[in-house]
Amino acid sequence: KAYDDNEQEIATLSATLDDRLGSLKELFGVMQQVAGDARASFDASLTNIQYPDRGEFLEALAKKIGSSSKLPSLEEIERLWFELQREMTESGRVVKFNTRVINNEGVEAPTDVVRVGLFNIITDGKYLKFEPTTQSVAELPRQPEQSRFIDSTSALFNATEGKVKFGLDPTLGGVLNSLVARPNLQERIQQGGLVGYLIIALGIIGLLIALERMVVLGITSRKVTAQLKSDKPSPDNPLGRVLMVYEENRDVDTETLELKMSEAIFKETPALNRALLFIKIISVVAPLMGLLGTVTGMIQTFQAITLYGTGDPKLMAGGISQALVTTVLGLTVAIPMVLLHTLVSGRSKRIIQVLQEQSAGIIAEHAEKHGGKAA
Numbered sequence: 001k002a003y004d005d006n007e008q009e010i011a012t013l014s015a016t017l018d019d020r021l022g023s024l025k026e027l028f029g030v031m032q033q034v035a036g037d038a039r040a041s042f043d044a045s046l047t048n049i050q051y052p053d054r055g056e057f058l059e060a061l062a063k064k065i066g067s068s069s070k071l072p073s074l075e076e077i078e079r080l081w082f083e084l085q086r087e088m089t090e091s092g093r094v095v096k097f098n099t100r101v102i103n104n105e106g107v108e109a110p111t112d113v114v115r116v117g118l119f120n121i122i123t124d125g126k127y128l129k130f131e132p133t134t135q136s137v138a139e140l141p142r143q144p145e146q147s148r149f150i151d152s153t154s155a156l157f158n159a160t161e162g163k164v165k166f167g168l169d170p171t172l173g174g175v176l177n178s179l180v181a182r183p184n185l186q187e188r189i190q191q192g193g194l195v196g197y198l199i200i201a202l203g204i205i206g207l208l209i210a211l212e213r214m215v216v217l218g219i220t221s222r223k224v225t226a227q228l229k230s231d232k233p234s235p236d237n238p239l240g241r242v243l244m245v246y247e248e249n250r251d252v253d254t255e256t257l258e259l260k261m262s263e264a265i266f267k268e269t270p271a272l273n274r275a276l277l278f279i280k281i282i283s284v285v286a287p288l289m290g291l292l293g294t295v296t297g298m299i300q301t302f303q304a305i306t307l308y309g310t311g312d313p314k315l316m317a318g319g320i321s322q323a324l325v326t327t328v329l330g331l332t333v334a335i336p337m338v339l340l341h342t343l344v345s346g347r348s349k350r351i352i353q354v355l356q357e358q359s360a361g362i363i364a365e366h367a368e369k370h371g372g373k374a375a
Helices: 002-021 024-043 054-066 074-090 147-158 174-181 185-191 193-228 238-248 254-272 276-308 313-370
Strands: 094-102 108-116 120-123 126-131 136-139
Touching: 024 054, 024 074, 054 074, 108 147, 120 147, 126 147, 185 193, 185 313, 193 238, 193 276, 193 313, 238 254, 238 313, 254 313, 276 313
Parallel strands: 094 136
Antiparallel strands: 094 108, 108 120, 120 126, 126 136
């Protein structure tokens, strides 16, 4: 009976409490929800580095409001408002302070840092990251490749007043993580695998051959130009050697001279066109090898999908991205090779054209002198 009486008294007191609280009960319910949401938000906020004690207060306040035996005091309600107001104020401030930072070697040391609102935290020349689970600040494993972002951190860190350009991440770390995770040139090449290295090797060989041909043909072109201005044939250039054939066959008939001159030009042509075909072959083979690498990469991607399923889109996207690297490498090699082949071939053709023009002129002059006709 005593138990029933106590239950009845508790029910009566609870009803009296609810009646006296009235609309305050709904207010305290909202406060409890706000305190809980604020605790979760503050734990992941960069401002928690400077104000780490507010989490305990918000957790205790939420528990106190949730109990039926205690009500929050006026001071606690005011502090809840103050913490919310301070978070809004700090979100628009750039603050420099000292905190402990873990470097990439795992050593923790006091370091001056700059917090940019709720978006980024940096030190001189480096972006930092905040780990909500451990409430610690650490250096990024790798900084963004773009130097303008790194330079902006130094400019902001050392600024004392005025406006400074800064690479802000409005996604609270999303864009920065994407930049850091983006493979650099060396990693891209490694993704191409064996086929990628073969394509690069072909490109280097083709480039060296093209440069050698351009230098040799450039020197030859200057010698031919000098020979055009000289009356004495010189054996150090194709035109001089063709003219020497004429000097050796001045007394022959026109048809024989024409054959001799044509033979001399034919002898010079292979040296002028040397390795041009190889450059052209590289420009054709490189994209085909890139396509081969892409196909093999796609096969590996589909094999991975067969094993692990399609539940992770990143797995498919990463595999396809790696597979396409060889195609990019192939086109990167092929396009310059086509341009270089055109340039080198153009130089070679101009020299051959000079030889043919001079040969035709000599034959015509010889025919006039001897009364013969050029075939």
